[in-house]
Amino acid sequence: MTENVNWFPKHMKDSEDLLKKNLKAVNIVFEVLDARAPLSSKDMNIDRIIGQKAKIVILNKCDLSSDDGNKQWVSFFNKGDTETALVSAVTGDGLKNITNLARKVITKAGIKSKSIRVMVAGIPNVGKSTLINCMAGKKKARAANKPGVTRAKQWIDAKSQFELLDTPGILRPREDKETVLNLAFIGTINDDVLDVGTLASDLIEKLVGIVPEELCARFKIDINDKTPLEILETIAAKRGCLMKGGMVDYIRVSGIVLSEFRKGRLGKITLEYPAC
Ligand SMILES: Nc1nc2c(ncn2[C@@H]2O[C@H](COP(=O)(O)OP(=O)(O)OP(=O)(O)O)[C@@H](O)[C@H]2O)c(=O)[nH]1
Numbered sequence: 261m262t263e264n265v266n267w268f269p270k271h272m273k274d275s276e277d278l279l280k281k282n283l284k285a286v287n288i289v290f291e292v293l294d295a296r297a298p299l300s301s302k303d304m305n306i307d308r309i310i311g312q313k314a315k316i317v318i319l320n321k322c323d324l325s326s327d328d329g330n331k332q333w334v335s336f337f338n339k340g341d342t343e344t345a346l347v348s349a350v351t352g353d354g355l356k357n358i359t360n361l362a363r364k365v366i367t368k369a370g371i372k373s374k375s376i377r378v379m380v381a382g383i384p385n386v387g388k389s390t391l392i393n394c395m396a397g398k399k400k401a402r403a404a405n406k407p408g409v410t411r412a413k414q415w416i417d418a419k420s421q422f423e424l425l426d427t428p429g430i431l432r433p434r435e436d437k438e439t440v441l442n443l444a445f446i447g448t449i450n451d452d453v454l455d456v457g458t459l460a461s462d463l464i465e466k467l468v469g470i471v472p473e474e475l476c477a478r479f480k481i482d483i484n485d486k487t488p489l490e491i492l493e494t495i496a497a498k499r500g501c502l503m504k505g506g507m508v509d510y511i512r513v514s515g516i517v518l519s520e521f522r523k524g525r526l527g528k529i530t531l532e533y534p535a536c
């Protein structure tokens with residue numbers, strides 16, 4: 261499944277050049293990560309690109325990640341001396357904290373600017389444009405539930421305190437299978453290039469390991485002694501995803517499982533935890 265991913269090297273280089281070129285124009289970088297999988301969704305080259313520029317980490321989509329996971333990840337990043345804000349750009353939770361942290365970090369860096377110029381960076385679909393809209397109080401940046409929506413940079417004024425620079429997400433090739441799967445589960449890799457049946461079955465395997473009760477409760481199924489594929493087929497029968505002759509419509513049922521997970525219908529789920 262993971263071999264089919266096209267990582268678009270040309271876009272990657274253009275987006276990286278855009279970050280480098282605009283770095284001089286900003287006071288601080290907001291590195292946006294997905295709170296459900298903070299390490300998988302981190303661009304490992306970002307710190308090299310931004311160098312000594314002030315930065316805060318924003319763990320976005322905290323309305324979809326578990327409370328325990330949120331607590332552990334904030335403590336993990338704080339231990340590494342990185343100011344970290346837990347946020348939901350959809351509910352607005354944690355937004356005030358961003359203002360306070362950004363002020364604290366730029367003051368520490370010796371910058372005395374009334375209006376803070378911010379570069380918002382991160383991999384595709386982590387919610388950069390939605391966060392900007394939430395801070396601006398208006399829908400000024402285009403956002404949608406698929407990767408690669410923002411194609412160019414865009415400056416947005418946010419209520420006189422911030423000027424926010426939206427940037428396209430950069431997704432570099434990943435070797436680690438677990439990381440690629442997490443990225444696919446959270447919708448960073450376009451489903452069109454993936455085998456959704458295998459992806460849904462991989463997601464079920466993961467959910468059986470971390471939230472088996474929620475999986476059973478949501479789909480009203482028994483998962484005892486079943487393989488992930490058998491569980492997918494059981495869900496298909498429950499949700500009427502059968503074709504003529506009782507054949508399972510794998511594409512439809514896989515779409516349901518992936519979409520319900522991504523919308524948080526299976527509960528607040530963190531896919532990875534920091535190593536102790
Ligand atoms: N539940 C939830 N959904 C969110 C949150 N933030 C963003 N989203 C959703 O995530 C999807 C992607 O959001 P975008 O703002 O377009 O993401 P982006 O990082 O700008 O993506 P690119 O422009 O492709 O790099 C949209 O469907 C948003 O509604 C959040 O905090 N919680």
Ligand SMILES: [Mg+2]
Nearest residue numbers: 388389409410
């Ligand atoms: Mg965007």
